[in-house]
Amino acid sequence: MNGGNKRSRAIRSTVFALVICSGISFWAFSRHGALSIPEWVVFYTLSGLLVLAERSRIPIHAKADMTLEDVYLIGFSLAYPLYVVAWAGVAYALSTGIRYGKFWYTQVANAAGTVAVILFARSVYGLFSSAPSPSDPSWAASMLVFTLVFIVAHMAFFGLHLAVYVGMRDFRALWKETYPPQVLLVYCIEILLGVLLATVLHTAGLAGALLFTALVMLVAWSYRDYFKMARHFRALAITDELTGLHNHRYIHSKIDEWIEAKSEFALLMLDIDHFRRYNEIWGHVRGDDALRAVADILRANLLPGEEQARVSGEEFMVLLPNYDLAQAQLKAEVLRRAIESADFPGADQLPGRRMTVSIGVARFPEMARNKKELMVMVDEALYKGKFTGRNKVSLFESVLDEMKRDFALDHDDQEIIKTIQVFLAILNSKDRYTYAHTERDVVYASALAERVGLSAERLRYLRFGAYLHDIGKVEVPIEVLAKRGPLTHHEWQIMRSHVEIGENIAKPIPSLGPCLPIIRHHHERYDGTGYPDGLKGDDIPLEARILTIADSFDAMTTSRPYQRKRSMEEAFIELRRCAGSQFDPNLVEPFIEVVEEIGLLTESHEEDLA
Amino acid sequence: MAGLVIGWIRKGSLWNMGNLRLRVLWMLPVPYILQHISISYFSGTVYEVTIVLSYVLLIAFCLVNMRVPGVAWTLAGTVCNFVALLSNGLRMPAYVPAIQMMAPQILPALKAGHYGKSIAMSGHTHLNFLGDIFAFNVWSGSLLSIGDVLFSIGLIVLIQYAMRLGNEGLANERG
Numbered sequence: 001m002n003g004g005n006k007r008s009r010a011i012r013s014t015v016f017a018l019v020i021c022s023g024i025s026f027w028a029f030s031r032h033g034a035l036s037i038p039e040w041v042v043f044y045t046l047s048g049l050l051v052l053a054e055r056s057r058i059p060i061h062a063k064a065d066m067t068l069e070d071v072y073l074i075g076f077s078l079a080y081p082l083y084v085v086a087w088a089g090v091a092y093a094l095s096t097g098i099r100y101g102k103f104w105y106t107q108v109a110n111a112a113g114t115v116a117v118i119l120f121a122r123s124v125y126g127l128f129s130s131a132p133s134p135s136d137p138s139w140a141a142s143m144l145v146f147t148l149v150f151i152v153a154h155m156a157f158f159g160l161h162l163a164v165y166v167g168m169r170d171f172r173a174l175w176k177e178t179y180p181p182q183v184l185l186v187y188c189i190e191i192l193l194g195v196l197l198a199t200v201l202h203t204a205g206l207a208g209a210l211l212f213t214a215l216v217m218l219v220a221w222s223y224r225d226y227f228k229m230a231r232h233f234r235a236l237a238i239t240d241e242l243t244g245l246h247n248h249r250y251i252h253s254k255i256d257e258w259i260e261a262k263s264e265f266a267l268l269m270l271d272i273d274h275f276r277r278y279n280e281i282w283g284h285v286r287g288d289d290a291l292r293a294v295a296d297i298l299r300a301n302l303l304p305g306e307e308q309a310r311v312s313g314e315e316f317m318v319l320l321p322n323y324d325l326a327q328a329q330l331k332a333e334v335l336r337r338a339i340e341s342a343d344f345p346g347a348d349q350l351p352g353r354r355m356t357v358s359i360g361v362a363r364f365p366e367m368a369r370n371k372k373e374l375m376v377m378v379d380e381a382l383y384k385g386k387f388t389g390r391n392k393v394s395l396f397e398s399v400l401d402e403m404k405r406d407f408a409l410d411h412d413d414q415e416i417i418k419t420i421q422v423f424l425a426i427l428n429s430k431d432r433y434t435y436a437h438t439e440r441d442v443v444y445a446s447a448l449a450e451r452v453g454l455s456a457e458r459l460r461y462l463r464f465g466a467y468l469h470d471i472g473k474v475e476v477p478i479e480v481l482a483k484r485g486p487l488t489h490h491e492w493q494i495m496r497s498h499v500e501i502g503e504n505i506a507k508p509i510p511s512l513g514p515c516l517p518i519i520r521h522h523h524e525r526y527d528g529t530g531y532p533d534g535l536k537g538d539d540i541p542l543e544a545r546i547l548t549i550a551d552s553f554d555a556m557t558t559s560r561p562y563q564r565k566r567s568m569e570e571a572f573i574e575l576r577r578c579a580g581s582q583f584d585p586n587l588v589e590p591f592i593e594v595v596e597e598i599g600l601l602t603e604s605h606e607e608d609l610a
Numbered sequence: 611m612a613g614l615v616i617g618w619i620r621k622g623s624l625w626n627m628g629n630l631r632l633r634v635l636w637m638l639p640v641p642y643i644l645q646h647i648s649i650s651y652f653s654g655t656v657y658e659v660t661i662v663l664s665y666v667l668l669i670a671f672c673l674v675n676m677r678v679p680g681v682a683w684t685l686a687g688t689v690c691n692f693v694a695l696l697s698n699g700l701r702m703p704a705y706v707p708a709i710q711m712m713a714p715q716i717l718p719a720l721k722a723g724h725y726g727k728s729i730a731m732s733g734h735t736h737l738n739f740l741g742d743i744f745a746f747n748v749w750s751g752s753l754l755s756i757g758d759v760l761f762s763i764g765l766i767v768l769i770q771y772a773m774r775l776g777n778e779g780l781a782n783e784r785g
Contacts, residue, residue, distance in 0.1 A: 037705050040739040044756050 009165060010105070016164050017097075017109035021090055024116055028086035035084060043088045045206050046076050049213060050092035054111070058220040066186050068216065073115060074150075074194025075209075077122040079201035085122075089115030106165070113157045121150040143195065151187050155179065240310040242288055243295030251309035251317050255371055258319070259364060266328030268318040269360040269378045270298075270335065273390040274350045275314040282346050290344055290355060297338050301331075325363050325395065332359040332393040340391065356391035358382055376425065387436030388443065388601050423474045423505060431481050434470050437554055440601045442466045444550035447594040448587065454542070458514075462543045465518030469547060472502030472519070496531050499523055517541045522548050525582045545584040549575070549591050552582070557600060568600050641668040661700050665692045679771045683764025690757030694740035701729040703741035704753055728753075 035043060053068035069092070077085045093111035097104035128142035162175060193216070200208035238250035258265050272278075272294060279287040291314065298308050298316060307319040318335070320328050336359055344355040360382030368374035385394035427434055445466045449459050473481060476498055480491045487495060503520045506512045521535060521544035528536030540548075556574060559565035566574065572592050579585040641664035648660035665688065672685035695702060709730075728742060742753040754762075 035739070037738060037743050041743050044744070044759070048759070 012164050013109060014105040016161065017105040017112065020109060020112040020116055021093060024086050024090050024112060024119070027119075028083040028090075031083040031086075032081070035087070039081070039084045041206065042076070042080050042084050043091070045209060046072060046080075046085065046088035047091040047095070049209065050088065050111075051096055052213075054092070054096045056217070056220065058216075058223065066189055067114075068220075069111070070114060070118070070190040071193040071197060071216075072209075073118040074122075074191060075197025075201060075212075077118050078194065078198035082119055082122060086115065086119055089119075109161055110158075113161060114154070117150065117153040117157050120153050121146050124149045143191075147188070147191050150191065151184070154187070240295075243292050243310050245295050245299065245316070246307065246309040248309060248311045251307060251311060251319065252371075254307050254319055255374070258321070259371055259374075262365070264322055264363070264365060266320040266323040266325065266331075266361060266363045267374060267378050268320065268328065268332050268335070269311075269362075269382045270294075270316040270318070270332075270357045271359075271382055271386065272314040273352065273356045273358055273386075278347070278350060278355070281349050286346065293342065293344060294339060294355075294357070297342055298335065301335055301338060323363075325361065328361050328363060329393055329395065332361050335359065336391065336393055352391060354391075358385035358390050359393045360385060361393060361395050380428070383436065384439055387439055420468070420471065420505065423471055427471065427474045430478050431473070433558070433560070434473055434481070437551075437558065438467060438470055440554050441469070441547065441550045443598070443601060444554060444591075444595065445547050447598055448546050448550060448591045449543070451590045451594050452542075452546070452587065454546075458543065461514040462518065462546065464512065465515035465522075465543060466547050466550070468502060468506055468512075468515060469519050469522050469551070470498065470502065471505050472498030472500065474505075475501045496523070499532055518543045518547055520544075522551060524548065526584050527581045530582075540584075545587060549583050549587055552578075553591070553595065554601075568595070638671055641665070641671075658700050661695065665695070678768065680764040680767030680769075683767060684761050685764075687757040687759070687761030687764060690740050690760060691755055692757075694737050694755060694757065697737045698729065698741075702755065703738055704728040704730060705738075705741065705743045706730050708743065708753055 049072050050069050053072060057065040057067055073085065073089065076088070090112065093108045093115065096111055097108040100107045125142050125146040128138065128145055159175065197209065197212050200212050204211065238246050240247040255267070272290075275287070275290075278290060291310070294316070295310060298318070302308060305321050309317050311317045318331075320331060323331065336357055339357050340354055342355070347353065347355040350356075360378045360380070362368065362374055362378035362381055364374050367377050381394045385392045388394075442463055446459060446463055449462050454462065476494055480487065480494055483491070499520050499522065503516050506515060506519060518541065520532065521540050524530035524533065524535045524540045524544060525548075526537060526540070526545070528534050553571055553575060555563075556566045556571040557568065572595075575583060575588050575592065579588040644660050644664035644667070648657050648664070668688050669685065669692065672681050672688060675681045676685070691702070740755055740757060742755045742758075744754040744756070744759060
């Protein structure tokens with residue numbers, strides 16, 4: 001807002017405030033000239049109480065406070081001559097304005113406006129009831145009139161004030177904020193208390209006002225403590241103590257809220273790489289410092305409307321309202337870089353020599369129908385990043401989505417793809433290794449296929465085939481999949497069956513036809529001793545031969561319960577040794593070349609993935 | 611009294627009052643002694659001089675210590691009372707019906723001339739709204755002017771401020 005605008009706002013408001021004050025004074029003066037001594041006492045008491053009350057607002061609701069001034073004005077206006085109330089109101093408005101310094105006119109206008117509204121409502125009430133006592137038969141009806149006039153006039157006046165102060169442009173938003181529905185409750189409490197005060201004034205005089213004040217102040221005081229406590233606990237309940245960000249509970253309720261409202265948003269899941277190792281090396285105290293530092297970086301990058309939280313140990317979540325995937329990826333990349341380039345003491349002991357994060361990205365509603373699916377998606381995306389090198393932003397886009405896009409699939413096929421998706425999810429939950437391994441196989445196999453000049457069409461099927469090649473393992477019991485010791489003959493039978501099962505799962509989809517041999521034959525050996533058909537040499541489809549190398553290489557370079565992992569060089573030696581027996585000798589050297597180019601996708605500390 | 615109670619509720623302590631720094635504190639008792647003496651024993655010019663002197667001293671004391679919270683209130687109260695006294699020949703107008711209610715035994719003396727510092731309020735006294743018009747019947751009946759009320763408020767603020775002076779929280783707020 002520029003200076004001129006500000007000044008004109010100040011001038012408008014000042015004029016507004018002065019007009020109301022002089023209006024009330026003029027009205028009071030025309031009603032009655034001088035005050036008698038008892039009226040002076042009332043005047044002093046009321047203005048004193050109003051000034052006192054102005055300092056304490058009583059919280060009624062999280063969104064609405066009650067002001068005692070209204071109560072006093074209502075009570076006194078029902079019990080004493082209106083011109084006394086008017087003078088006291090003006091005195092109060094002017095004297096409290098001083099406390100607001102430069103913005104005195106807002107307080108003066110607010111206070112004088114309240115006085116005017118109540119005087120008006122009381123005057124209207126006076127037309128209906130001459131005996132302001134609850135025992136009077138017409139009392140209830142005229143009180144209702146008073147209430148309605150008060151509420152309407154109050155809202156009208158403050159609407160006018162708001163319009164004068166901020167102008168029509170911002171009026172709507174501010175009006176909504178100033179007048180939540182709970183305000184009606186506040187109005188009713190104020191009027192009832194006012195009536196009570198009037199009754200007390202009738203019977204006990206001004207001493208009654210002091211009694212009333214003492215009572216209300218004490219109640220308000222204890223009430224305020226409860227409110228403070230409630231606010232404190234509320235803050236505790238949604239704050240992560242360590243980092244000061246929000247916590248798991250908060251972000252999840254936000255996600256629920258947004259999904260409920262059907263708003264579109266992107267979700268980022270951040271996980272600090274090798275954090276367990278950092279904790280092991282430097283201790284948990286330094287680990288906590290690092291978490292705080294990461295949280296500070298996130299906080300520094302928070303834009304209005306976005307939400308973030310630490311959801312567990314070293315995992316953070318960021319909600320991005322209305323971001324599309326590209327924007328969300330960009331944001332994630334910004335965060336990743338910010339963390340990568342920040343200095344963390346002792347991070348040089350980490351595998352990457354830096355503190356880094358992997359970030360998974362997902363979006364509602366395209367990628368998921370509900371929260372559970374969304375969480376699965378973002379988790380998969382994150383783990384995809386974790387399994388393929390870390391320190392990267394990954395999107396959960398499964399090869400299956402690509403299939404959906406690439407092939408004109410009819411409805412039945414769509415259903416089958418969904419089934420396959422479920423199988424993959426089950427497989428993933430059974431054995432994270434297999435899933436990650438699949439992702440890497442796709443990368444290795446496509447690299448090799450490109451190197452040996454496979455056509456784009458066949459490359460695509462190879463990718464799908466590689467993606468689906470272990471899908472049959474979904475039928476293999478988890479005890480067999482994750483068994484530490486050597487497998488028994490029977491268990492081997494089961495394990496070997498996965499290639500046929502996989503083929504059967506994919507078979508019903510005509511467009512996946514070209515993938516079937518890849519799935520079926522990826523365990524064949526070049527010398528003809530593999531399974532299931534014992535094909536030999538070039539009888540094995542080229543795609544299957546490519547996948548066999550990629551698959552075996554990845555198996556060698558990852559640690560499994562039953563085998564020690566090998567270094568890249570050891571794996572190369574093994575590949576060369578088996579060229580001609582297990583592998584196609586013409587593919588081994590090209591494969592070694594491409595791997596040397598893209599590097600090892602697995603890292604040295606597989607075990608602290610979690 | 612109220613100052614002490616509020617100060618205690620707000621976690622103050624009587625011992626902290628020693629930390630309060632008021633300038634020319636020694637001056638404070640002088641006006642009170644002067645007033646007491648003049649009301650009890652003096653009359654005529656001597657009465658007038660001592661009363662004026664005592665108020666001037668009190669106002670000077672408040673002005674010197676203006677920055678201390680509450681003192682502004684006591685100053686306002688003192689000035690109100692002083693103005694009321696000045697405009698009524700250094701006597702305080704008291705509201706007759708209130709006196710009748712609180713202490714009817716002094717009414718004849720008041721009607722005849724004055725009782726202590728007070729005179730009866732009438733159409734001839736000036737600035738009646740600054741006179742003794744508040745009737746409090748708390749301990750013993752007493753009649754107060756708006757100046758007295760302001761003065762008491764200032765005292766309450768001052769006392770509770772003084773009681774909280776040594777508190778850590780307050781020190782931080784100020785530091």
